Amino acid sequence: MDFILVVIAAIVWVALAFWPARVAGRKGHSFLGYFIFSLFFWPAALIVAYLVEDRTVVVQDRPAATTT
Numbered sequence: 001m002d003f004i005l006v007v008i009a010a011i012v013w014v015a016l017a018f019w020p021a022r023v024a025g026r027k028g029h030s031f032l033g034y035f036i037f038s039l040f041f042w043p044a045a046l047i048v049a050y051l052v053e054d055r056t057v058v059v060q061d062r063p064a065a066t067t068t
Contacts (some may be wrong), residue, residue, distance in 0.1 A: 016042055020049040028055030 017038040021065035025031035028051060 014039070015046075020045040023049040024052065026056075029054060 007057075017035055020042070021031050021035035023046075024034035028047075034045055034049055037048075039065040
């Protein structure tokens with residue numbers, strides 16, 4: 001019975017670690033890095049993943065100024 005609880009807890013632990021990793025991955029950050037970070041510090045990783053800057057936003061350049 002104890003073994004089953006340990007296995008279930010490990011599955012839940014790993015499953016929860018995917019949440020911050022997925023959020024960070026969608027923002028253009030390292031999925032694997034945040035996954036490892038969230039395995040050890042899940043609450044901090046979740047907060048950081050939601051607060052980091054989105055790297056996937058494309059900013060269009062202004063047209064070049066012409067000199068006359």
